[in-house]
Amino acid sequence: DQQVKQNSPSLSVQEGRISILNCDYTNSMFDYFLWYKKYPAEGPTFLISISSIKDKNEDGRFTVFLNKSAKHLSLHIVPSQPGDSAVYFCAPQSGYALNFGKGTSLLVTP
Amino acid sequence: DAGVTQSPTHLIKTRGQQVTLRCSPKSGHDTVSWYQQALGQGPQFIFQYYEEEERQRGNFPDRFSGHQFPNYSSELNVNALLLGDSALYLCASSLLDRSGSNQPQHFGDGTRLSIL
Secondary structure, X not given: OOOEEOOOOEEEEEOOOXXXXXXXXXXXXXXXXXXXXXXXXXXXXXXXXXXXXXXXXXXXXXXXXXXXXXXXXXXXXXXXXXXXXXXXXXXXXXXXXXXXXXXXXXXXXX | OOOOEEEOOEEEEOOOOOEEEEEEOOOOOOEEEXXXXXXXXXXXXXXXXXXXXXXXXXXXXXXXXXXXXXXXXXXXXXXXXXXXHOEEEEXXXXXXXXXXXOOOOEEOOOEEEEEO
């Protein structure tokens, strides 16, 4: 039973445009939500997070939005750059455990 | 500033054998978590260690055990290896924030374990 779903396995965006990655979850006990990006042959790298008491958190080109009533969060990357091409994981936290989705592979084309 | 380091990077074992994977946390971190990532899946939480004790465990059998040492480094042990244990094993470290605010976990590059 998957508690975290990233329904788009892949996404292709042109350089300079906005990338929007989505994540849906079912467990209402999640209280801290993180996004990680992963390059091949490397471990996941922490990108940005949001607490359940907020609905938006921004860090440079990256913004995360949380809609608790819909159990949905999204990551916006503006403007997208070729170096952003990676697999992005949504990872809500319950207790001390991160619960990862299957990831969305983002390709940013020049 | 040294990040999370894991050893070995690759390992090949046969069914029924036992394996030990090692992890050194990021400098200044005191908490270590282990995750298993199968091909095409997101990482799955195995357990977390703090103050040399396991404080949360995911849905993994007792064949998976761990240890944390006084210097905060950690080992993951897997007994009676099965073909299905083939995966990338990731270690993550974090710092317990005593004010109660959440701190992100930082990952190493993992150990690729193959079972023949």
